[in-house]
Amino acid sequence: MKIFVVLSACVAVSLCAAIQEDDKSALAALRQLPALEHEEVHDDLGQYSLHYVTAEGTRVSERGRLIPTEDGGQVLITEGEVSYVGGDGKTYTTKYTAGLDGYKVEGDHLPKPVELVPAPAASS
Structure with a gap:
């Protein structure tokens, strides 16, 4: 047996x-395999938009746009999203931005920042 x-x-x-x-x-x-969908647009100022889908199901979209700064210049702000199917069969989506306030990313599968709890005041 x-x-x-x-x-x-x-x-x-x-x-x-x-x-x-x-x-x-x-x-x-x-x-x-080549991308199933692919679209990309650029202008003379450096702004852009792109979108593509791969044969394995990954989806990417991103946009870069110029915004004016306080000193009269311009800065390129990037916003985008990536979505893919993981080895466990779940779809994972990550959204991101990059600009004047830094790089920010969010997704349900990403670790969450720990919120600090103030320590109680010491009593004498």
């Missing part, structure tokens, strides 16, 4: 390994 259980476990592990290798090779083949 023990030999049957051990043999069954070995067969199950080898079948799973073969399936995972097939998934990896299929994913590698998808990554070699």
Whole structure:
């Protein structure tokens, strides 16, 4: 009986390994394909907009636009979003901005910043 259980476990592990290798090779083949959608627009000032979708389902969109600064110059603000399907089958979406107030990123799958709680005042 023990030999049957051990043999069954070995067969199950080898079948799973073969399936995972097939998934990896299929994913590698998808990554070699050109983008299914690709749109990119630029202007003479350096502003841009782009959007593409890959064969494996990754979606990327980004926009760069100029905004005036207080000193009379201009700065390029970047806003974008990346979405992909993870190895667990879930869709992960990350949104980001970069500009005068720095780089900010958000997504449900990203760790949340820890909120500091003020320590109680020491009593004498």
